[in-house]
Amino acid sequence: MQIDIRPVTTYAEYRACEQLQQLVWGDEFVVPLNLLTTVQRNGGLVLGAFKGDELVGFVFGFLARTADGRLKHASHMAAVHPDLRDARIGEQLKRAQREFVLAQDLELMTWTFDPLLARNAHLNLHKLGTISRTYLRNVYGPEPELVDGILPSDRFQVEWWLVHSPFARPSADQVARSPLLNPTLDTPVQITHEPVVRLAIPADFAALQQHDPAIAQAWRYHFRAWAEAAFAAGYVVVDFVRAENYYVLVSADA
Template sequence: MQTVLTAHYLDPTDRNWNATIDTLWQQAGAAQNPAFIPPHFVKSTFPRMGGLVVAFYTGERLSGIGLLFPRAIINNNRHYTLRLHEIHERLADAAVQAALAKTPAIIYRPTDGTTFTPTAPRPAGVWIGPPQAGDLDAITTLYRKVWGSQPYPPDLFSREFGPGTALVATVDGQLAGFLLGFLRFGCSPTAKNELAIESQVLAVDPAYRQHGLATRLKQEQARLALASGLHCIHWTVDPLQLPNAILNFNHLHAVAGEFVRGYYPVRNEQNLVTASRFGITWLPTTLHGRQGLSDKRQRFQLSNLPNVAILNEGLRLRSVFADPLFIAIEIPSDWTALQHRDLNHAMAWRSTTDELFATWIGWDRYVIYAVAGDAGGHHYLVGRPAGAWIW
């Protein structure tokens, strides 16, 4: 009698979630398989964007691991792309579909071959568009250069996988940056089941950062999303990274209404201490958000904000009056360099600001919407009460 293939859905709220993912990845030989997605993403962002992890068993033998990526919402039902990693032998599609039962999914195997935009020369100057197969090695190299950790598998950029966003930026024909995003279920707190974009990873070569490529990549991502009928883009960011804050708030006019302490269980060149994160929401169809589609850059001075409550001076907390019109939280001017220069001091910065963000930031409290400076050269994240102005 043939043993039936069964699917076991993993619960991300289980207290052993991280350890379970590590064990599965080890059993499947992920360390020797570059097609496996970095486990820190699976542990953190993946379930938050509506993804599901499923382990397939033949009897008691682990036969495969599947990641169910959000794909579409049809008649109010969620549909997925199953990114399938088989361990011993190829599993029959019919058996996989039967095991998934009532979860509608298209099966995608990274081993089955991928295609990309046809190879063609790029124009001189700055160009942004879909990747070609010849870009994949350069993307992997750039990821390692910027992040210093395991890169995302290049097949995620392919037509077969169908990511939410797949973009590269070139300067005079040379790859200078890339942006990879996924589809997600739910984005803004007012639309819990909408299909949206999770803008997962962006990298720009330091040699080309004078071209504004990060802003251009994000703007093109938004235009493509809008053309597909998607109105919300979400991503996570380290709240202490000043360049990212300026990009997200002053250039793109996104807002941060979520904060998660210790979001990523990861250590790399930019995360030597606890990897806390803001959840960033960009709504490029709203009055506030659509300003991010223009090339206008806003600059804010703390002195121009009425009744602003400065919550800290470095590591020293300040007492503030009740219900201020604006709040300002000081952040380091170069967070990555600080972590490498003085790890203990960086840990103190993280602990202090984590407490402030956890206390003040939320969709029912204050949202961060700008970066402002003062006469002394300090930089602050500026928040105001959440309200109708966002939507």
């Protein structure tokens, strides 16, 4: 399948970005075309994936700063048509976005994702080579948490260091010998301070949310507690192993 990756330019293409957002997420969080066009004209990026004339994916990001004042690219949104999620379009979009950011003489791109979604973890951590050392609670609500059974929108913030990552992945042997911190949902939080550790997530969290909301809720708070404790102890997420659905973390001190 031929996919053309290029900047969004026309009114119809920006409208297609709105429509794709509605298809993927519903009406609640749609970024309107007037904001998309303004960002595109002022140092940001709206990059589309086209199958012929049809927009089937896009990414949207803008210039931003880190807490210490470093310029970066903040990637806010990435969407792919649900029928094409296994066509590696998201990966193509992110790699094209990387080239755009490098051309601006920037070395860092950040974005957030739900750390319990294994598909996204595999793309972000394993394929693209991002890292994470920031856990954000309930980024998009609800407020208060668990209104009408809706789970809090916790996120990992990932850092994509485009030239040189500050943390290397451990060897396969190191990973195989590392402890799994949370083998069960009721495992009490206790950091072992090993050089490499693993942190598990469900194989299909979206299915849990639909078919077993109580277990999905338990996973949200279980993983929040473990991830926050690991980051506070100086660990950094550097990889995700899809076959067994666990994150690989290394000690920053090591």
